[in-house]
Amino acid sequence: MDTMTELLYLKDSYQTEFLATITDQWLDPKKGYVVTLDRTAFYPTGGGQPHDIGTLNGVPVHSVEWVDDQVHHYVDSPIKENVVQGMIDWEHRFDLMQQHTGQHVMAAILKRMYDIDMEGFDIGDVTVTIDLKTKPLSNDQLFKIEQLANTIILKNEPIRATIVQPNALEAFDLVHDITREGDVRIVSIESFDDTPCGGTHLSSTGELQVIKLLGTERISGGARLSFVCGRRAVSHYALQHARIENFARLLETSDERIEGKLHRWKKERVEREKEIEQLKEQLLTYEATELWDGSGTVVRGFTERSIHELKALATILTKTHPHALVSLFTMNGSNVQLLATRGADHPLNLRDIASDFFGVCNGRGGGSPTFIQGAGTSEETIETLERNIASVLSSQRVLV
Ligand SMILES: [Zn+2]
Structure with a gap:
């Protein structure tokens, strides 16, 4: 420039x-x-x-x-x-030199070992990302890339920047042709990479300390690789270590036993959830028995109950009593959710009464001949709504 x-x-x-x-x-x-x-x-x-x-x-x-x-x-x-x-500000500059040099090492490994081209990179406040034209990388590939990067660090290879005239570029092992005119600044990691670059770099790979890959994610047309270098990597290890120690304390176990304990807990949780489901079912069966007065029609309103639970309750009633006609609803303030269902032996087509049924709470809904469900609003009391619904159901029974 x-x-x-x-x-x-x-x-x-x-x-x-x-x-x-x-x-x-x-x-x-x-x-x-x-x-x-x-x-x-x-x-x-x-x-x-x-x-x-x-x-x-x-x-x-x-x-x-x-x-x-x-x-x-x-x-x-x-x-x-x-x-x-x-x-x-040297702390800030050195951090950027570590991250930027790490990006050179990573890009060189990816291109020279795996023939993967880099689309771009970004040194963020926390991590460095490079965007690659590639299929997602396997864990095995990521492991090898990280190992190789750290081997290059250990070799402590000199890194030099040279201003090169266009006619002298042939002496360098560049992976891409340089199209622009004029002198070019080539940054070389001694044994394995030459890259044109105008950034600030370390003078040897040893100063990189360590590179830690953090993960890879899919992006449009490729993959994004995240990593940290040098002091950022050391801080990352320290933070992760502190987190694991904290987990161990919370779980009242040792670092090595966290995983086993979590697996056991997960298994236990699934079993408990199953148990809770069974207990809920038993409770609903008990409640269904209480609701059944032998008259054949059950109309009952509740406050702030789940409509799914009421559906399960109604199903138990109609399965136990094939001639039953059941309507349950729940009120949350003036909001009403309501359903009606019937046993297999009851002749009523519930769709025929749907408009009158949902009309009791200015509501809307739909369903099948054997089950309808919907919602509306009403300022009436639960008892009044129960009476009004019972009246809709009984008037239809006369017609049947
Ligand atoms: Zn550079």
Whole structure:
């Protein structure tokens, strides 16, 4: 990129302090104070890597962006002096160098070992993701990729950035042709990768410490791989370890026994749920016996009961008494849910009475000749609704 600003980070990623002259300074109505310099060590957002943060003469630099081939430093307040001392937040820069270099290692393994192309990458606040043109990766592949990445770290291979003229590119082992004109900056991991890149990198793979793959998910046309490198990976292990210890404490067991205990609990829960279902069924059977007065018709309203439970209750009644005609409903405030059903030997087609039936609560519903269900609203008491429903059912019985 042609720019008047000398980019110090391209020569030395480890430079955290520099002196520069302010070439321009203005107030952007939306973004605040903007400063341009004759030279800078601040990396501006680009190529998947976030910008550096730091200070210029003690004034915080909260953002750094490329705008029209210029590096814009966004600062909290105007700077009075012409010459500034820039300070890069090293913790932040080193973290980005670890994540970015890790991305080079991962992309190289995926391309060179598995012939998988990278579509893009993103260094987030928590994880690094790379988007790949591939089918989902198997656990076995992921395990091997992680092993290989960590072997490359252990080899502590030098990483160098070289500015190369187009006619000298043949000496490098590039996996893709370079189409743009002019000099190219090639970042090389000694024994196994050369990649064109303008980012900030570590000087050896050993400084990566460790790479931990976190998972893979399907995205349109490929897969997204998440991982963390270096200190982020160390923090990840520490956090996971603390979580497991906490689980063990909560479950009153040891780390190694958590899984066994959870499996047992899951099995027990399924058995208990089955038991509860059976007990509910028994209770409903008991309730059905209580509701049956021998008259052949049961109309009963309840407050805040599940309509599914009432359906089960009605089914027990009609199975036990094939001549029965049953209507149950539940009220929640003025909301009414209601159903009617009949035994196999009762001749009534419930669809014939549906409109009168749901009419008692200005409701709507539908169903089959043997079962109708719906909902409406009513300001009447449960007793009045019971009487009104009984009246609809008995008037129809006369017709039958
Ligand atoms: Zn890079």
